[in-house]
Amino acid sequence: MEDNNKQDSSNSAHNPYTIKVDIYGQQMDYHQITTHSDYVDYFMKRYIGQVTWYDKKAVANKNLFMWYQRIVIFLGALIPIIVAVGGYISWVKEYSGLMSAIISGVIAIVAALDKLQQPMSNWYNYRNIAENLKKEQYYYEFKIPPYQGLNEMAMKRLFVERIEGTVASDINRFLQGSKNKDDEDDTPTDDVLRNTPSPTP
Structure with a gap:
């Protein structure tokens, strides 16, 4: 019995799609989302929610990036204008x-x-993930590979699996990026290494 539990936990650890999805307060994994009502709930709450979230994040980051660039361009161009105007207006100079x-x-x-x-x-x-999620819906609806030739239940499972895999890969990318940044912050710089006294023998 104990060996079976260990084997189950090992399989779960290596399966990225054992994630539990909250559907109106009920925790389900993607294998359970096969009935019509469960799938509709998943599609309306989880899938549409994820697409909307990534869309909003893409637009927000685009606007922020554009504003940063506008500020840098405008202020960068303002400095030589101030210098030029200073030759004609005393208080500006x-x-x-x-x-x-x-x-x-x-x-x-x-x-x-x-x-x-x-x-x-x-x-x-964010834009790339949002478009990939939208594309998956068209693949599903028009039964384009990898959905071609599957029955309805298998299509639903595969759809949920691929959506959750896309979201999970983004979360893993974020966590890996944060870990790499922390490692870089913990690495001593060349100046620190040069100023660190050698250990006495």
Whole structure:
């Protein structure tokens, strides 16, 4: 009995589709979502919810990226204009150094936020996943491979499996990226290594 439990837990650990999906408060795995009502619930709550979420995230990150770029372009072009106008207007010339310093500081902050939040790469990633999820629905409805030749129950299971696999792969990508970033933060820089005294023999 104990060996069977170990074997079941081992199989679950290697199966990425044992994820439990919350359907109106009921926890079900994708093998259980085969009846008409369960599948409709899954489609309306889980699938549509995921597509909407990724769509919104893609639009939000696109807008954020565009705003960062507009600010950098506008302020970057403003500095030489201030210098040029300072040759004709005395008060602009007097404060041109201060204004240029402030503008440069704002540009540096915006560039740092852009690098930290990475809205462009997030925008591409979210849009790619949203379009893949939408594409899966068309494959299912028109029985395009891999759905071709399957019965209705098998098609439903495969649809849920592929949707959950897409979402799970994005979660794994996010977690792996966070882990790599933490590892980079924990790695001492060259300056730290140079300033670290050697251990005494």
